[in-house]
Amino acid sequence: xxxxxxxxxxxxxxxxxxxxxKDVSFxxxxxxxxxxxxxxxxxxxxxxxxxxxVHTPDAGEIFISGKATHFSSPKVALDNxxxxxxxxxxxxxxxxxxxxxxLGREPVKGVGPFKQLDIGLxxxxxxxxxxxxxxxxxxxxxxxxxxxxGERQCLxxxxxxxxxxxxxILDEPTSALGVHQASVVLKLxxxxxxxxxxxxxxxxxxxxxxxxxDRFTILKRGRSMGTHKNTEISRDELLHLMAGGKELVDxxxxxxxxxxxxxxx
Amino acid sequence: MTxxxxxxxxxxxxxxxxxxxxxxxxxxxxxxxxxxxxxxTAGGSGLFSAKxxxxxxxxxxxxxxxxxxxxxxxIAGEFDLSVGSMIGFAGIAIAIPTIVWGWPLWLAVVxxxxxxxxxxxxxxxxxxxxxxxxFIVTLGSLFMLRGLTLGIMRGVTGRTQxxxxxEYAKDDILTPLFAGQVLKTPIAWLADIGVVGxxxxxxxxxxxxxMSIIWWIALTLFCTWLLTRTRFGNWIFASGGEANAARNxxxxxxxxxxxxxxxxxxxxxxxxxxxVLVTGSADTLRGNLKEFEAIIAVVIGGTLLTGxxxxxxxxxxxxxxFGVVQMGIFYTGIDTDWFKLFMGAMMVTAVLFNSYVRNxxxxxx
Numbered sequence: 001x002x003x004x005x006x007x008x009x010x011x012x013x014x015x016x017x018x019x020x021x022k023d024v025s026f027x028x029x030x031x032x033x034x035x036x037x038x039x040x041x042x043x044x045x046x047x048x049x050x051x052x053x054v055h056t057p058d059a060g061e062i063f064i065s066g067k068a069t070h071f072s073s074p075k076v077a078l079d080n081x082x083x084x085x086x087x088x089x090x091x092x093x094x095x096x097x098x099x100x101x102x103l104g105r106e107p108v109k110g111v112g113p114f115k116q117l118d119i120g121l122x123x124x125x126x127x128x129x130x131x132x133x134x135x136x137x138x139x140x141x142x143x144x145x146x147x148x149x150g151e152r153q154c155l156x157x158x159x160x161x162x163x164x165x166x167x168x169i170l171d172e173p174t175s176a177l178g179v180h181q182a183s184v185v186l187k188l189x190x191x192x193x194x195x196x197x198x199x200x201x202x203x204x205x206x207x208x209x210x211x212x213x214d215r216f217t218i219l220k221r222g223r224s225m226g227t228h229k230n231t232e233i234s235r236d237e238l239l240h241l242m243a244g245g246k247e248l249v250d251x252x253x254x255x256x257x258x259x260x261x262x263x264x265x
Numbered sequence: 266m267t268x269x270x271x272x273x274x275x276x277x278x279x280x281x282x283x284x285x286x287x288x289x290x291x292x293x294x295x296x297x298x299x300x301x302x303x304x305x306t307a308g309g310s311g312l313f314s315a316k317x318x319x320x321x322x323x324x325x326x327x328x329x330x331x332x333x334x335x336x337x338x339x340i341a342g343e344f345d346l347s348v349g350s351m352i353g354f355a356g357i358a359i360a361i362p363t364i365v366w367g368w369p370l371w372l373a374v375v376x377x378x379x380x381x382x383x384x385x386x387x388x389x390x391x392x393x394x395x396x397x398x399x400f401i402v403t404l405g406s407l408f409m410l411r412g413l414t415l416g417i418m419r420g421v422t423g424r425t426q427x428x429x430x431x432e433y434a435k436d437d438i439l440t441p442l443f444a445g446q447v448l449k450t451p452i453a454w455l456a457d458i459g460v461v462g463x464x465x466x467x468x469x470x471x472x473x474x475x476m477s478i479i480w481w482i483a484l485t486l487f488c489t490w491l492l493t494r495t496r497f498g499n500w501i502f503a504s505g506g507e508a509n510a511a512r513n514x515x516x517x518x519x520x521x522x523x524x525x526x527x528x529x530x531x532x533x534x535x536x537x538x539x540x541v542l543v544t545g546s547a548d549t550l551r552g553n554l555k556e557f558e559a560i561i562a563v564v565i566g567g568t569l570l571t572g573x574x575x576x577x578x579x580x581x582x583x584x585x586x587f588g589v590v591q592m593g594i595f596y597t598g599i600d601t602d603w604f605k606l607f608m609g610a611m612m613v614t615a616v617l618f619n620s621y622v623r624n625x626x627x628x629x630x
Contacts (some may be wrong), residue, residue, distance in 0.1 A: 075515075090513045091508035094573040095499075104514035105504055106496040116494040 003066030004029045005167045005198040006051060006082060011060030012105045013046050020046040023060075024224045026217055028167060029128055029196035033189060036202045036210040037242050038219035044202050047219065051169055052084040053077035053201065055218065081166030083218050087154040093145030097137055101126040101159050129162050130155065133191050135184070150181030154188050161192060169200045174208045186212050206242055218242050288567030288575050291618045292582030295565060295611070299586050303593040315452075315461040316470040319478075325588030327536060331555060332562040332580035333481075333488040334532040338525040339563055340492070342505030342572030343399040347388060347406035347527045348559060352552025354414045355381050355537035358545035360427040361418070370437040370542075376533045384410070385530025386619035389523030407556065414549045428429040431545035443480075444542035446473025473524075478541050481581070484532070488577035497521065505572025561608060563585055565615040586611070 007027035013020045021043045028034040038044045049055040050062075053071035062069050065081060071077045074084075083221045091100050099122070107118040107125075123140040130137050135154045137147075144152060153173050160168055170189070174182040187214045192199050209216065216226040216233065218241050227240055303312055311317045331348055338345055358377035363367040368376070388406055391398045420427055434440045449472055455461040456469035464470055492498040500521045503511035512518050533552070540549050562583030568575025587608065594604050 086513075088509075088510065090510040092503050092510055092573065094506045095502050099499055099502070103499065103511065104516045106499055108496060115496075117496060117499065118488075119494070 002030065003063070005065060007066075008047075008050065008057075009046075009063065011050060011057040011062070013050060014058050015070040019222050021050070021057075021222050024219070024222075026051075026135050026224070026227075028200050030198050031074060031167070031196045032110045032214040033193050033199045033201055035213035035216045036200060036205065036219065037204065037209055037216055037238070039059055039204060039242070041221070042219040043222040044219055045171075046222075048084065048169055048171055048200075048202060051077075051167075052082060068224060070128050081164055082164070082169070083160035083165035083167070083173065084169040085153075085156045085160055089152055091144050091156060094143055096124040096141045096156060097144055097147070098126040098140040099129075099138075100155065101129070101162070105163060113193050116183075125162070133158050133161070133188055135188070149177050150184045153177070153181075153185050157185075157188055157192065161195070161197065165197060167198045167200065169202070171202050172204070173201070174203065174205060176241055182208060204242075206235060206239045210238060269527070277614070288619070289579040289582060290567065291615055292566045292579045292586065295615065296582050297585050298588075299589050299593070300526055303589060303597065307593055307597040310596040310598075311589065312593055316469065317592065317596065319471050319475065321588040321592035322478050323588075324591055325584045326477040327539070328558055328587050329481040329530050329564055329581050329584035330484055330536050330539075331529075332566070333577045334525070335392045335490055335559040336563045336568050336577050336580040337492060337501055338522075338529050338572070339560070339568050340438070340505050340572060340575040341501045341522055341525050342508065343392060343522055343525070344402065344403060344560070345385075345388065345526060346403040346556045347410055348382075348529055348533045349552040349557075350407050350410035350414065351381055351384065351530055351533035351556035352537045352540070352555055353549050354384075354410045355534040356541050356547035356551050357414055357418045357427070357549060358534075359538065359541050360430060361421055363430060363433050364427055365421055367550045371421070371439045374439050374443075374538050377537065378531055381530040381534040382527050384477050385527040385623045386523060389526030391408055393519040393522055411549075418549045421527070425549045426546060427548075428546040430541055430547065434542050434545065439538075440542055441476070442549060443539045447476065447479060449473040458576045475543075477543070480535065481584070482541065483579040484535075485577050488580075492577055497524075501525070502573060505574075507573070534556040558587065558608075561612045564612055564619070567615075567619050570616070583615075594610055 004027035007025075010023045012022050013233070024043070024047065024057050026034070026036070026047065026101065036044055036047060046055065050057050053074050053076060056070070069080075071080070071263070092103065095103070098119070102122050102125075105119050108115045109118045109121075110116050119128065127140045133154065135151065135158065137151070144155065147155065157168065157170065157173070173185050173189075186208060189199055189201060193212075193214075201209060201213065210230070213230055215227055215229055216238055217227045218238075220242075228238070307313075309603045312321070319323075335345060335348065355377045358380050359370070359373045362373035362376055363370050384406070386469055388399075391397070392402050395402070415425060416425075434444065444572065451470055452461055452471060452473055456463055462470045492501060500511065500516045500518070503514075503516050504518045505519050508518050536555070537547075537551070563575070564570065565583035565586060566576060566579025566581070568579060590607055590611075591601075591604055594601050594607070
């Protein structure tokens with residue numbers, strides 16, 4: 001079997017006295033969606049930042065396609081095809097879709113001091129790439145500010161893929177979206193997977209994750225609660241694991257007690 | 266964009282609707298309004314004679330030379346309040362080497378450009394390194410430069426003004442470039458056929474188009490090209506629109522801003538070079554309030570104070586309105602004291618109109 005695109009082995013990260021991550025192992029293979037689930041403060045953000053080389057782990061190893069690697073900066077990770085789409089999406093609302101698509105990597109034509117933007121190429125490429133991924137935009141010259149939240153998310157993802165992402169790290173891509181908008185993004189995740197991209201999908205919404213995920217890793221208080229294949233675990237079991245089994249049972253009994261107490265008065 | 270990739274959901278928007286999403290619209294409409302107003306009130310006074318036109322175009326040109334680079338800087342999300350003081354400073358940076366040190370004039374002009382560019386670089390460096398608002402940093406430079414100008418000038422020459430630079434400029438190679446006139450032959454011909462009026466002595470009312478007007482147009486065209494057709498222009502919009510996003514995508518935001526501060530400072534040096542060579546004098550008080558006039562022209566031209574949106578063509582219209590109103594009030598015989606009231610009110614109106622246009626542009630079309 002082919003080596004994972006990126007693999008973390010027993011990674012730990014400390015911030016002073018705080019243990020942000022302890023002995024976490026995680027990997028993603030080409031053409032799969034690996035969901036990273038966890039509540040707030042579980043260590044998801046720290047894990048993303050290690051994957052995208054913003055942080056270096058204090059212990060443990062990172063392998064890229066089977067080779068032990070040490071990335072010095074997010075730029076190097078990006079050059080190796082590990083692209084992260086953060087929640088702020090890195091989009092400029094007042095600029096056009098095409099200009100956002102190519103921001104920082106603009107196509108130019110002409111020579112010497114007369115080099116200028118190839119706006120025709122930018123418009124056509126942005127339009128085609130988005131269309132290929134099933135996102136119909138009206139006009140590549142309309143400002144990004146006129147797009148819906150889901151469309152913006154898709155634009156950011158399409159941009160990462162166009163510029164050579166092999167591993168796509170998506171930080172809560174559906175959390176701020178309505179049902180329809182979220183489904184558009186989920187479809188795009190499946191599309192990316194079909195293109196052979198390894199997708200790391202960070203979420204606290206089990207319902208969204210379960211629809212697209214091949215494997216699920218649950219983080220809790222900085223530790224991994226294990227990785228499960230979608231054929232081996234049901235949605236309810238996943239929900240149960242994530243909410244923390246016993247805690248949820250305790251919560252239920254407490255609520256039941258409160259209800260009876262109230263009924264008694 | 267080619268017609269082939271147009272989506273069928275793009276409805277054809279009315280021409281007015283399309284125009285309304287352009288930043289220049291307000292200023293273009295304002296220009297028409299101002300022209301109509303003065304055509305009615307000052308039509309017979311000579312405001313629209315060849316001489317009158319050149320007069321208001323020269324006023325507009327001087328401001329427009331500042332406004333175009335200031336527009337780019339404001340689109341990148343920064344202010345430069347030091348351009349006015351920079352004009353005074355550049356003036357003495359030309360006058361002192363020429364008169365006191367005996368440098369050839371052209372060398373003094375080059376020197377002024379370099380020193381101003383360097384001060385602009387420092388402005389930009391302080392802004393991007395400290396993260397302080399450029400409003401505060403360049404407000405500091407506004408006062409420091411004025412003080413420096415006065416101190417140096419009085420220290421070196423004992424006076425605050427220098428005149429007689431015409432003597433040195435007479436045979437200088439740069440004089441035709443900054444203080445010359447072009448299109449003399451066509452204008453003489455236009456006078457012969459009666460399009461351009463003649464003076465009592467039989468010479469045309471105007472002998473040519475002053476170079477300042479050519480600089481204004483050329484600079485505006487250059488800034489428009491830079492802004493809308495180059496990578497650098499894309500970075501200007503992104504730096505002002507969402508600096509963090511731009512930085513994350515590898516746009517050199519700090520470098521872009523610093524270069525624009527250098528550019529506005531150089532524009533102040535250009536302004537001063539033209540003024541010194543045309544008038545033959547330098548004065549430590551020159552350029553007073555020009556920083557705000559430039560901002561007014563840029564804002565009337567549709568550029569957002571918050572950055573990320575605007576145009577250099579708009580700034581050209583803003584400067585044109587400024588010139589027409591200033592000279593128009595003079596020709597109409599209205600007390601010129603009212604000029605500043607008018608310009609201030611015009612700017613506030615423009616800002617209201619622009620925020621309406623911006624909201625429209627951001628709405629789903």
